[in-house]
Amino acid sequence: MQDLSLSYHRYSFLGCEFLLWLWFCTSKPDSYKLFDNNNELLEIGNKIVLERNINNSLEKVTIKGEEAGLEEAMISLKKGSIVKELNLLYKREDKEWSFTLTGESLGFSNLKTPDIGFIESKKDVDGFVIEKLYLYNSIYSLIDDLYKKYILLRISENWKIITSDIKAWINS
Amino acid sequence: MGLLSSSVSIIRYHVEGKINDSVLDLVREGLNKNSFQEIEEESSDRAAGWTSFNNHFNPDFNGSSFIIDDVFVFSLRIDKKTLSSKIVRKFYYIEMTKHLEKSDRGYLTANEKKQIKEHVLNVLYLRVPATPNIYDIVWNFEKSVLWFFSNNKSANEELEILFQKSFKYRLIKIFPFFEANLLLGLKESERDNLSGLSPTIFTE
Numbered sequence: 001m002q003d004l005s006l007s008y009h010r011y012s013f014l015g016c017e018f019l020l021w022l023w024f025c026t027s028k029p030d031s032y033k034l035f036d037n038n039n040e041l042l043e044i045g046n047k048i049v050l051e052r053n054i055n056n057s058l059e060k061v062t063i064k065g066e067e068a069g070l071e072e073a074m075i076s077l078k079k080g081s082i083v084k085e086l087n088l089l090y091k092r093e094d095k096e097w098s099f100t101l102t103g104e105s106l107g108f109s110n111l112k113t114p115d116i117g118f119i120e121s122k123k124d125v126d127g128f129v130i131e132k133l134y135l136y137n138s139i140y141s142l143i144d145d146l147y148k149k150y151i152l153l154r155i156s157e158n159w160k161i162i163t164s165d166i167k168a169w170i171n172s
Numbered sequence: 173m174g175l176l177s178s179s180v181s182i183i184r185y186h187v188e189g190k191i192n193d194s195v196l197d198l199v200r201e202g203l204n205k206n207s208f209q210e211i212e213e214e215s216s217d218r219a220a221g222w223t224s225f226n227n228h229f230n231p232d233f234n235g236s237s238f239i240i241d242d243v244f245v246f247s248l249r250i251d252k253k254t255l256s257s258k259i260v261r262k263f264y265y266i267e268m269t270k271h272l273e274k275s276d277r278g279y280l281t282a283n284e285k286k287q288i289k290e291h292v293l294n295v296l297y298l299r300v301p302a303t304p305n306i307y308d309i310v311w312n313f314e315k316s317v318l319w320f321f322s323n324n325k326s327a328n329e330e331l332e333i334l335f336q337k338s339f340k341y342r343l344i345k346i347f348p349f350f351e352a353n354l355l356l357g358l359k360e361s362e363r364d365n366l367s368g369l370s371p372t373i374f375t376e
Binding site: 077078105110126132159 | 180182240
């Protein structure tokens, strides 16, 4: 196995490219289906963080709020920014999760799961923990599955086609 | 931020190595050995240790109290005393003035200034109560995965150190390449292709 610190830095682009690919796929749901069924939906949420290196100093662009100004984010992408964080909404049947995914670690922040009610007595705690863990696990399974899909695409010849489609999307 | 909170942050770790001994005993022993102890030396500014998920201020790891379903659930407690730099500066100034008045020289040496600063910090830390911070942990032993419910950098570092000290196993923060290379079940040829990747340029 390669040195962890070395591989962390050398392949740090993977997480950020994954976020860009997710954003691209969610904006082209007819051409790029992320799921094999109609019960699941992934949408861009209310926050995008982009970053680019200008003369060895980092320029960070954070776009926040409902109806986040995607035009500004696209301009930043055109200038060569990478996606560092992406807020997403995941809907499955009548349930909804929202979370911010970071490119660096594929870690979650502001993760909100579907409501599970209130704990009324101490006896309920274990049951609530089990339900919460199930809901967190669901979101990890989702991201792991999508990440595997991206990685398999990334190492295939088809990535050239995707790259050209993403370029066209950025410049459209 | 607790795992039952309405909004959480999670950092995922891989637990390196296979535990062959009795897992339950090993985990219980590690938790007990490094369970949270209140700050004994009053002049200390911090303390860290494991505590019970259900009882943050009175850890008890007897029996299977730290198991829920098929995972270990417990918490990391870090108590920290914080002092405002303005307060430190104020008392440092008062002490310096007192020392200067007693001194015939009209100045203080670097060593004296250092001693005064240490004295001021010790006295102030005695007066300030520590603020407890609790971070929940879920350890899925079967999958060698641990979830830490905070993305606070220093809390994550504390976790990594205390975990290795308590259980002798190293925590590796999962990052994209690590996950792709070792956790997604890729074939050998796919992993070779992965190693050859370089960043895609999207701006041409």
